[in-house]
Amino acid sequence: MRGWTASLLSLTLALTSITVFASQATPGNETREALQAIEQAAEKIDAFEADIHMSMTMMNTPVNMKGTMKILKPDFMRMSMTMDAPEGTPPNMGMMNQEMVADASTVWIAMPAMKMVQKFDKSVFEKAPGGTGGMSSQFQDPSKMLEQLDSDTIQLIGEESCDGQLCYLFSGHLPPEARKMGGPFVPESMKIWVSKADGMARRMEMYQQDGKTLMAFDISNVKINPALTAGDFTFTPPEGVQAMDMTPMLESIIQGMQEGSAPEAVEAPQPEGE
DSSP states (O other): OHHHHHHHHHHHHHHHHGGGGOOOOOOOHHHHHHHHHHHHHHTTOSEEEEEEEEEEEETTEEEEEEEEEEEETTTEEEEEEEEOOOTTOOGGGOSEEEEEEEOSSEEEEEEGGGTEEEEEEGGGGGGSTTOOOSTTHHHHSGGGGGGGSOGGGOEEEEEEEETTEEEEEEEEEOOHHHHHHSGGGOOSEEEEEEETTTOOEEEEEEEOTTSOEEEEEEEEEEEESOOOOGGGGOOOOOTTOOEEEOHHHHHHHHHHHHTTOOOOOOOOOOOTTO
């Protein structure tokens, strides 16, 4: 179970670190026009709610996670996920739940089944190369998902229906620096489906170098600009559960990134009695 905890933490950090190498796109005319169109549409989004589904392979085991996501720009995020219990999980664990909350100053990750809460000082993310802008930076502007890609490789493949929306379908590779430094959860290439109507990504697929799917991420039932406030993004650890401050570990990982080494699946501190 500790290995799963470490892998989940590493995946979270890897997904965040991908955006470090974002660059301004300089693709062909057709692709550039599509990118400009969705950027203009996404500028109208100040907040959103959506259902999410992720499928991936962790520790050679297929994993499916589903849940909900809320975003209020520029600082707030709440993501609740339920993960199918992996093979070998004790029967009393049932489903594994995880909640990530970002308020103005802190990122919280809670795993109730394990009676575990981790917290991160958001300011530490600004120390990453290029600055990530916080744990939720990749979701705050849905069109920014495309900025994870090497600008020279972004291509508009065409248009497809996705979540009942007519979407642009883009493909591209991550920059070499991101692939080198990102560890085992950073893909070689990606495909991203983005709604033409609102500029909101509806699906993202990540691929390994051999072409196998590393992860698929779906966003559905999207509600644009719901009435969210900062109060919707508060978090208090459950009674009797002490939050573990993971900021020093994250600082160590970021220092390694700055020195050119890839982040690894770090073993997270465990609560007493585990």
